[in-house]
Amino acid sequence: MSFAERMLQIDRRIIFMVIGVCTLLPLLFPVGLPIKISQEVRGVFDYIEGLPEGSVFLLSLDFDPASKPELHPQAIAILRHAFRKNLRVIAMTLWVTGTGLADQIITQIAEEAGKTNEKDYVFLGWSPGGSAVIVNMGQDLYTAFPADYGGKPTKGLPVLAGVNNLRDVNYAVSLAAGNPGVEAWYVFGKDKYKFELGGGCTGVIAPGLYPLLRSGQVNGLIGGLRGAAEYEGLVGQKGQAIAGMDAQSATHLAIIVLVIICNVFYLGLRRSGVPQGR
Amino acid sequence: MSFAIVLGAWVATGLTLFIFSFLYKDNPLFKIAEHLYVGVSLGYTIVKTYDSVVMTLIIRPILDKGEWSLLIPVAIGTLMLARYVPKAAWLSRYAFAFIVGVGAGLAIPRTISSFILKQIEDTVRPLMTIAPGDGVTFSFDLLSPASNLNAIIILFGVVSVLFYFFFSVEHTGTGKLVARAGIMFLMISFGAAFGYTVMARMSLLIGRLTDLIEFSGTSYGSPTLWLLALVIITLVVLERRSRTSPPE
DSSP: OOHHHHHHTOOHHHHHHHHHHHHHHHHHSOOOOOOOOOHHHHHHHHHHHHSOTTOEEEEEEEOOGGGHHHHHHHHHHHHHHHHHTTOEEEEEESOGGGHHHHHHHHHHHHHHHTOOBTTTEEEEEEOTTTHHHHHHHHHOHHHHOSBOTTSOBSTTOGGGTTOOSGGGOSEEEEEESSSSSHHHIIIIIIHHHOOEEEEEEOTTTHHHHHHHHHTTSSSOEEEHHHHHHHHHHHHTOOOHHHHHHHHHHHHHHHHHHHHHHHHHHHHHHHHHTOOOOO | OOHHHHHHHHHHHHHHHHHHGGGTOOOHHHHHHHHHHHHHHHHHHHHHHIIIIIIIIIIHHHHHHOOGGGHHHHHHHHGGGGGGSGGGGGGHHHHHHHHHHHHHHHHHHHHIIIIIIHHHHHHTOOSEEEETTTEEEEOOOTTSTTSHHHHHHHHHHHHHHHHHTOTTSOOOTHHHHHHHHHHHHHHHHHHHHHHHHHHHHHHHHHHHHHHHHHTTSGGGTOHHHHHHHHHHHHHHHHHHHHHHSOOO
16 A cells, blocks of 8 residues: 555544644634735624714624634624614524523623613514514514513613614624525515615625625625634724634645645546545 | 533533544544533523513413404414324414415515526626716726626626536537536635635634633633543543444
């Protein structure tokens, strides 16, 4: 058995180990690689930055704990930005398994920013129906969410003064790990009720959302941990995402090297005439 | 630090390490974590749904505000349960018909408008505009990243990929070239999707490792170190047992 053959049949646990070490070392000994801000992330930031104080900002946290590493830093960075701009924040989720996490995020950041529940922000929680909830909110927000997450009637809450439906929302951002998420908010929300929409998403679904970005259907897109790191950089508060970017770069480098090495061995075997497909 | 936070750190660390132990080989620790995940997710969903739907949207409005009209959707929804009674199973079709009808009615026009028409509109952006009085204006600018060069590439990509999936004509000559270009566009698209997927999975790993590093602190009782030792010892014991026990 040649060296190339042995390498191509290497125990996959060694590869897991290499990836693990490449991820762990930069987390223990960060280098602080520079992060370039992309236009799509800047789109969301600039729009929030341009909103006047007291504008209505809707943040839909459409993910569950399984996507926490990517979307939790995005949510924290956006909420910090929104509270710093003194926007009225309406938070909600379309994912029932994400309600606890969403509540924890908004409560934590609101406390940090010194904001008051029901006056500066409200967490509406989850309502059944998936995409139909968006349609329902477009007609009447109080029918979709008669009570907030704490069970208090939404009608009469100071933070919702003058807000009857989605047409009264100045800007909405969906942080999505799948469906219902950004696409649903565009299809059933923005396209019909004409409010501006931005998106944040996991890396897995980001390529599918880029067509919406180019056509202007969403005005910005925060993609994965990288997008979260860019937003943290824009907000000027380093968090989990920036801390993880060194590890992300190191891991990507390791994977690229592994892919190249595997292909070199594979091509070497092919040229030497060793039968493939074993 | 409160007991709840410390306990949460131990549970999170333990379950993460149990799941990671699968990278070595399938084992009982992984099974425990896997079954717990499924059970807890389901239990959480049931409790949240009961609280958010049954209590908040049905029982409280009926009892507190006398909104008896809510009993109509409740009745339609209850028909779903008829599936469990073979003789009355046909009743569930009314509920399904309602859901399919409303769902399709909502989704079809909106999806066509949002994805098909809007995307076609974006694909066939004009390279020049003719304004009355101003004559012809070319909007093509090679130096601008948002120029129509992208529009040309996208248009060619869409057409070539569509042609690749057009099987009524044999792909020969120029057609073969166009179909090959379509394959190239598809491959680039798959590559981009795979790259993003790798990034996403690595982000998840980074997230877990970040927590493991944080929970290795003495303020939490160093659960990472203790539980890592436990997992390694368990794997070693299991490995030895599997070697000594006769094959089934």
